[in-house]
Amino acid sequence: METTTNPTASEGDPATPVLSVKGLSVWAGKKAILSNISLEFWDREVTALIGPSGCGKTTFIRTLNRMTEVSPGLRVQGTIHYRGQDIYDRAVNPVLLRQRVGMVFQRPTVFPMSIFDNVAFGLRLVRESRSVIEERVVESLRRAGLYEELKDNLHRSALTLSGGQQQRLCIARALAVNPRVLLLDEPTSSLDPSATQKVEDLLFELKQEYAVIIVTHNMQQAARVSDRTAFLYQGKLIEFDETKRLFESPREKLTESYVTGRFG
Amino acid sequence: MAVSESKAATPADLVTYARGRLLFRVIVDKAMGWVLLLAFVAVLFPLADMIYWISAKALPTFSVGTLTLDQVGTGGGLHSMIIGTFIILALSTTIAVGIGVLSGIYTAEFAPRRVAAAARVAGYLLAGVPAIVLGYFGFYLLVIYTGWDYNTLAGGITLGIFMVPFIYRATDLAFTNVPRDQREGALAMGASRFQYLRRVALPIAMPTMLSGIFLAMALGLGETAPLVLTVGWSNTIPQTLLQPTGYLTGAIWNFYDFPSTYGHFQTLAFQAAFLLIVIVIVLNVLIQFIAERYRRKLRGLLG
Numbered sequence A: 001m002e003t004t005t006n007p008t009a010s011e012g013d014p015a016t017p018v019l020s021v022k023g024l025s026v027w028a029g030k031k032a033i034l035s036n037i038s039l040e041f042w043d044r045e046v047t048a049l050i051g052p053s054g055c056g057k058t059t060f061i062r063t064l065n066r067m068t069e070v071s072p073g074l075r076v077q078g079t080i081h082y083r084g085q086d087i088y089d090r091a092v093n094p095v096l097l098r099q100r101v102g103m104v105f106q107r108p109t110v111f112p113m114s115i116f117d118n119v120a121f122g123l124r125l126v127r128e129s130r131s132v133i134e135e136r137v138v139e140s141l142r143r144a145g146l147y148e149e150l151k152d153n154l155h156r157s158a159l160t161l162s163g164g165q166q167q168r169l170c171i172a173r174a175l176a177v178n179p180r181v182l183l184l185d186e187p188t189s190s191l192d193p194s195a196t197q198k199v200e201d202l203l204f205e206l207k208q209e210y211a212v213i214i215v216t217h218n219m220q221q222a223a224r225v226s227d228r229t230a231f232l233y234q235g236k237l238i239e240f241d242e243t244k245r246l247f248e249s250p251r252e253k254l255t256e257s258y259v260t261g262r263f264g
Numbered sequence B: 001m002a003v004s005e006s007k008a009a010t011p012a013d014l015v016t017y018a019r020g021r022l023l024f025r026v027i028v029d030k031a032m033g034w035v036l037l038l039a040f041v042a043v044l045f046p047l048a049d050m051i052y053w054i055s056a057k058a059l060p061t062f063s064v065g066t067l068t069l070d071q072v073g074t075g076g077g078l079h080s081m082i083i084g085t086f087i088i089l090a091l092s093t094t095i096a097v098g099i100g101v102l103s104g105i106y107t108a109e110f111a112p113r114r115v116a117a118a119a120r121v122a123g124y125l126l127a128g129v130p131a132i133v134l135g136y137f138g139f140y141l142l143v144i145y146t147g148w149d150y151n152t153l154a155g156g157i158t159l160g161i162f163m164v165p166f167i168y169r170a171t172d173l174a175f176t177n178v179p180r181d182q183r184e185g186a187l188a189m190g191a192s193r194f195q196y197l198r199r200v201a202l203p204i205a206m207p208t209m210l211s212g213i214f215l216a217m218a219l220g221l222g223e224t225a226p227l228v229l230t231v232g233w234s235n236t237i238p239q240t241l242l243q244p245t246g247y248l249t250g251a252i253w254n255f256y257d258f259p260s261t262y263g264h265f266q267t268l269a270f271q272a273a274f275l276l277i278v279i280v281i282v283l284n285v286l287i288q289f290i291a292e293r294y295r296r297k298l299r300g301l302l303g
Helices: A059-064 A095-099 A117-123 A130-145 A147-153 A163-176 A195-205 A219-225 A244-248 A253-259 B002-017 B022-063 B064-068 B080-111 B113-128 B131-145 B153-178 B180-188 B193-223 B248-255 B265-297
Strands: A019-028 A031-041 A046-050 A073-082 A101-104 A183-186 A211-215 A230-232 A235-241
Touching: A019 A046, A019 A059, A031 A059, A031 A073, A031 A235, A031 B002, A046 A219, A059 A183, A059 A211, A073 A195, A095 A117, A101 A163, A117 A130, A117 A244, A117 B193, A130 A163, A147 A244, A147 B193, A147 B265, A163 A183, A163 A195, A183 B180, A195 A211, A195 A219, A211 A219, A219 A244, A230 A244, A230 A253, A235 A244, A235 A253, B022 B265, B064 B080, B080 B113, B080 B153, B080 B248, B113 B153, B153 B193, B180 B265, B193 B248, B248 B265
Parallel strands: A046 A211, A046 A230, A101 A183, A183 A211
Antiparallel strands: A019 A031, A019 A073, A230 A235
16 A cells, blocks of 8 residues: 555556455355355455345345354355455454454444443554554544544543444444454444434545445445445345445346335 | 512412312322332341341340350250251352352353253252252162262252352343453453453453352351251261261251150250341352452442
8 A cells, every 4th residue: 555645546446356256155044145246345445235134234234254153154256366366265363463453343242341442452452562552542533533532531431422432432443453344234323313424424434545335224424435435235246336426326126126216 | 568479479379279189199009109118128128027036036045055065965065066057068068169160160151042042941940949859869878879878978969059049140130231342352462261251351350250159158057948858967076077966057957846844845946046146247248348348349340
C-alpha cells in the first residue's frame, strides 16, 4: 500500500485489492448458503453489501476473517486472498488474520470490564507492553470519536455506556490492534438515528486509512456511506459496481427491483 | 347542598353490595394472607427454634478452650475436630473444584452436543447417589482395597466426590449462560478459545460458579455418612493424611447418645452443632454477598 501520499485515492490501487474473493461457496450440509462468489475489496474504500434478509450477506462477511469457523457445520470452498495470501491456507493463523481483518457485530459486544480494558483487550492478547497499550487505547478511542466524550471515565465499566457509544467502543477495540480491513455487520441496526449518524460519520474518517466492508439492510445507508456496493440475492452475487452506478443505473433487473424497493 | 347529598348516596350503595359476593372475596383474600403467613412461620419457627435450642445448650459452656483444647478423657474441647473438619474440607474442596470446574467447562464449551447432554444426565445421577452409598464405596475402595485403613485422605476424596456434582452443575450453567455475543466478540478480536475463556467468560461465570462452590462446601461440611465410613476417629490432629481424624459432624454422631451425666460429651456435641451452623451461615452470607456484588458489576449484560 504505497498510497500514503494520496489519501483521496478512493479508487484504490488497481493492482492490489486488499481482499480478493474467488469462487467462494459456503455449504451448510447440502444447502448452499453462498454460491460461487467472486469480488474484490480495495483499500481506503467503503464497500457495502446489500440484499434481503437471508441472502447470505452476514455469512459472506464472516468468511472474510474466518469467523465462519466459529459456527460448526459450515463448509467453505473457493479462495480468499488477503494481500496475496490465501487466508484459508493451513499456515495462516486465524488469530493473526482476525487482528488484520477486524469485525464489529450487529449488537455491540462490549466485554464486562472497563472502557480502557475493552480497548486494550486485543493488545493484551498479543502481550503488548503497558506503555504501548496506553498509547494505542487513547489513539483508538480518538479515532473512533470517543476520546473527548469518555476521557475522564476510562476506568468506568463499559456496560454503563449507551448503545451508540458501545458500538463505537467496539470499533475502537478493533482499531487498537492495527487492522487493515474492518468488517461491520449491520453496525447501526440496533442504534437510534443520532447514534447511527455518528457511526456513519465515523466511517468517512475510517476509510481514509482502512478498507471498510459494511453489511446493511438499509439501502439509503449503503448509498450514503459506500464507494462500491455488492448486491447479494439467494446466496449469489447479482451485481457489484460503484455505488452510484449500482443505484442509478443497475445492469440487472433484480438489482433495480431491489434498490427501488419493489421487494426485500 | 342537594348535589352533595345525592353524591353521598353512592358510597352507601357500594357498602350494601359488599355484603354479597364482594364480602366473600374480601374474606377469601384475608384468609389467604393468613394461610401464607402461617406457612412462612411454619418454615421459620423450626429454624429459629433449632438455632435457639442449640445456642442455649452450647453457649453457656462455650469458652476459648472449646476451640483450643483437644478432647481428652472426659474433658477438653473441639480443637482437633475443628482442624480435622478444615483438613477434610480443604481436601474435598480442592478435589471437587478441580474436577467439577474442569468438567463443567468441558461440558459447556467443548463437548459435542450429545456428549454434553449425556454428561449432564450423569451429573444429575451422581448428585442423586445417597451419601451413605458413596461412603460405602469410599470405605471399600479407599479404606479396604488400598489397605490404608481408616484415614483422613479417604474422607477428603469421598466427600470431594459428593461435592463434585454441585460444582459441576453450577460451572456448566455459569458458562452456558455467558451471552453468545461475548464469545463472537472475543474470537473476532483474535482471542483463542482459551483466551476467551480466561479473560471474558470466566469473569462473567465467576459469581454463579463461586455460589456453586460455596454451596457445595456448605453441604459437604454438613455431611456425615461419607466420613463415618472412611475417616475413622481420633482425638488428636492427624500427623499424616493417612491417619484418622476427628471432625465436627462426627462429634455429634459419636457423642449425642452419651448420658448427660457422663463427662461433657453431650455438651461437645451441641458445641459442634453450634459451630457447624455458624460456619454454614457464614458461607451462605458469603454467597449472597458475592452474588450481589457481581450482579451490580454485570448489570446490563445478563439482564
